[in-house]
Amino acid sequence: MEDINKQIEEDPLLAFVKLLTEVQSYSIRTLLQELKTLMDSSSDLDHLVSNHESKLKLISLFHELNQHRRLLPSDVKEFVEIVQNFFNVNIIRQDTSQQVLKKHNQLLDSKTDLMNKLRSAKSSQTQIDSESSTANGQIHKLSLQIDDIVKQRDDLKSAVNKCDVQKEKLMAKCTEWAQQSKELISDCDSLVLVEKCHV
Numbered sequence: 001m002e003d004i005n006k007q008i009e010e011d012p013l014l015a016f017v018k019l020l021t022e023v024q025s026y027s028i029r030t031l032l033q034e035l036k037t038l039m040d041s042s043s044d045l046d047h048l049v050s051n052h053e054s055k056l057k058l059i060s061l062f063h064e065l066n067q068h069r070r071l072l073p074s075d076v077k078e079f080v081e082i083v084q085n086f087f088n089v090n091i092i093r094q095d096t097s098q099q100v101l102k103k104h105n106q107l108l109d110s111k112t113d114l115m116n117k118l119r120s121a122k123s124s125q126t127q128i129d130s131e132s133s134t135a136n137g138q139i140h141k142l143s144l145q146i147d148d149i150v151k152q153r154d155d156l157k158s159a160v161n162k163c164d165v166q167k168e169k170l171m172a173k174c175t176e177w178a179q180q181s182k183e184l185i186s187d188c189d190s191l192v193l194v195e196k197c198h199v
Contacts, residue, residue, distance in 0.1 A: 034061055
């Protein structure tokens, strides 16, 4: 058994071939041969455990070998257990790695989506800031125009008030001139009467 363990450590496939030749049962030998062929056909461990079809075939072979477990020689039985455990661990590791990779890709997609949304939000913010700045500029310009119009209105009111004052003064003068005219006419009439009396 120590020799077999040593061979497994040094060259698992060679040990497998040696154990395979020692198995007498044709069906078990066929299963072991299929297992060896499957292992030989895979370019590497990652391919074996990541390829869905190969993985299903591997699981199926282990299942069938376990059903014939009592017919296996103890060293072959132990070897199959070691190989099965090794692949079970790596299949679990591969599944976990795939889940992690899938989650990682989902996170990358989410990050890309969030970055796109952020860029869109920044673009919208820039546009809003630009529009706000333009609107503030127009408000300031209109405020200056309003201030100018208010000043013009106040100046016009002042001019109207001055005109009203001048108008009142003129009306007072006109009234005064009318009174003076009336008195002058009256004086003229009196002079005319006096002249007629002297004649």
